[in-house]
Amino acid sequence: MPDADALIAAAVAAVRGTDVRDAERKLDRLVVGTGAADGAAAVDAALLGRLVATLARLWPRGWQPVDVARIVPRRLGPRPGRLVVDALAAQRRAQAGDVPPWWDEQLDGLDARVWWDDDAGWLARWAAREGEDRITALREAVEVLALLDGLPAVAVLRPPPGGGGPTVARRNAAGPSGSRILDRVRALLAKAESTTFPAEAEALTGKAQELIARHSLDRALVEAAAERPDLPGGVRLGADAPYAGAKALLVQEVAAANRCESIWSDDLGFATVLGFEGDLEAVELLYTSLLVQATAAMLRGRVERKAKGRRTKGYDESFLNAFALRIGERLRAATEAANRQAADAAGPERLLPVLAARSDAVRQRMETLFPGVTRARLTVRDAEGWHSGTSAADRASLAVGAPPPRPLPGRR
Structure with missing residues (x-):
């Protein structure tokens, strides 16, 4: 008679x-189970145990709770x-030793809690909460296991x-930061x-960018004087x-303007942004907000096109690409203006080497x-979408007192 673990292993391998x-x-x-009187319960407990063990193997391989919570619905629903x-x-419940605060912040943001006895x-009980039968629940649990095994x-x-080594303690940018300036930025x-x-x-976003730039430069000067500078x-x-691709381009442009580097992993559905804590917070805040603003402007243009009987896919993509590039230009101009002002106040011989x-x-x-990073060429499929996206980015004023944006090459 096969045990529950063997049945699960065979099902995962087959899937x-x-x-x-x-x-x-x-x-x-x-579904049939082990054949014992408590065979179904044994399978269910073993499934959860295997999920917990599989997740534990992902953490040393770079995955974090929010990454797993993003990719599973992306691939499976x-x-x-x-x-x-x-x-x-359940995996958090099984963890022993010290767990860094940022780990629990991610789980709290996901509302991950043990609610079963x-x-x-x-x-x-999970199947009952979801309004599905046990067979469907078993299938979906095995599919999750198969996905996690192959990441x-x-x-x-x-x-x-438990990983040890140097780390950068970061707060969750979706919640209170402990900084009154960033909380004001978030509200704006x-x-x-x-x-x-x-x-x-325009006025609200411009004020937010002004505060972000000032906050980032102030932090850079303070951290440079610390005994143990941040990594x-x-x-x-x-x-x-x-x-x-257009969303990844927006991440890249916002990251570059805030002294960060961005690498897009298309197959995994995310962009990795590298930088210092204050700059990473700025990228998260700006990207989230600008994506909302760009999408709203794109949808307004889409309604007008549909009324004229025009297709929208090429328009949408070109709109978002143009928006991202123009926003990047304006963000960089704002950053350069803030750098000049800070250099005048602190002295260029002090600020510029730090940056x-x-x-x-x-x-x-x-x-x-990322030693093998490659670059991809941008393709424009809809001229109207491109010009509309550029205009929308122009309207999204980003920095109080920043110089006007330069026209893109080839655009009149």
Whole structure:
């Protein structure tokens, strides 16, 4: 009589294989269970145990809870995404030793908590909560396991619990930062996203950028004088379909303007941004807000095109690409203006070497973690979308007192 672990291992291997009929047979055998009186409960408990063990093997390979919670629904759908959040909670319960605060912040942001009393009854209760039968729940749990088993190693941005080594303690930029300036930035950007008046959005976003630039430079000077200066850290930002390339381009442009480096992993649906803590916080805040603003402007243009009977896919992609490039120009101009003002106040002999050293440190970190990075050429498929996206970026004023944007080559 096979035990539960053997049945699960066979089902996962079959799902990862190419023989569809064999996978169905192994899944059916898993439904039947071990044949013992408590065979179903034993299978359910063993499934959760295998999920916990599989997740634990991912952490030294660079994955973090938010990464797992992003890729599972991307590949398998929302229900498996909710299932893996439960598995993350169970894995956290099993962790021994010190767990860094940022790890629990990620889990809190996912609302990952152990809400069930007995592991043997977890899958049945989860299926009831989701309104599905046990067979479907078993299938989705096995599919999650098969996906997790096949994930590649990614860059280790921060040592996982028990990993040791130097780390950069970062707060979750989606929540309170402990900095009154960044909390003000967050509030300004939220208002800019919600207003229906373009002029108000421009003023709010411009004030937010002014505060971000000032805050970043102040931190750079303070940290340079510390006995143990910070090291470059990293964060992964979602850049998923539709128009994943355009979203990744927006990440890249925002990152470059904030002295960070960005690498897009198309197959995994995220961009990795490397930089110092304050700059990473700025990239997260700006990217999230600008993506909301760009999408809203794109949808307004799409309504007009549909009314004229025109196709929108090429327009949308060109719109977002143009928006990203023009926003990048304007962000860089704002950063340069802030640098000049700070150099005048602190003295160029003090500020410029600090900024150069930080840029070198970030570039070195990128070359260490991503030695084989390649660049891709941008293709424009819709001229109207390109010009509309550029105009929308012009309207999204980003820096108080920044010089006007330079026209793109070839545009009149």
